[in-house]
Amino acid sequence: MDQTDERGLELRGTISVSAAFGDEDEEIPAARALARSFLADVQAGHGFPVSSRAMGMVQLVVSELVTNTRKYAPGPFLVTLEVQNGAVDVSVWDSSTTLPAVLAQDPSRIGQHGLEIVMAVSKSFQVQREPVGKRITAAVVLADDPGGDAAGHRL
Structure with missing residues (x-):
């Protein structure tokens, strides 16, 4: 059953939240706040x-993608956060x-490391075309490995 919380955000039957944003720079911290509140x-x-670590990494992924x-x-964009299989899928539609260019690692390059960072801290990363625009989704594991290893994958 779909519900709306006190902020007017849609909470679906699965554990998820979606929010539409405009084209203002203030939307970046608002999207991070959405992630923090959701988690x-x-x-x-x-x-x-x-x-x-997951709290920080999800906010980092949201920040980089937004x-x-x-x-x-x-222009307007949509952020969706959804818990699945012990991870939170962070999706940003615009x-x-x-499609974004994922550049090869280059420690001497100044800037343009956002997707590189997102891929390093996520267990999965995908880009898909939509009927209108595209959707980028990265999954961040919610709990650290019992052995103390941070989740994610090595580039």
Whole structure:
């Protein structure tokens, strides 16, 4: 059953939240706040473990993806966070049909490391064309490995 919380955000039957944003720079911290609030609810309201590392990494992924959207696809965008299989899928949709370029690692390059960072801290990363625009999705594991290893994959 779909519900709306006190902020007017849609909470679907699965543990997820979606919010539409405009084209203002203030939307970047608002999207991070959405992620922080959502993960706090996932932990407190639904009992899922959310490590402090996961809290920070999800906000970082949201920030990097939204920053790229603001930079390369001006206009409205949609952020969706959904818990699946012990991870949170962070999806950002925008109306641009231009797919992002994932550059090779280059420590001497100044800037343009956003997707490189997202891929390093995520267990999966995908870009897909939509009927209008594109959707970028990265999954971040919610709980650290019992052995203490941070989740994600090596580039």
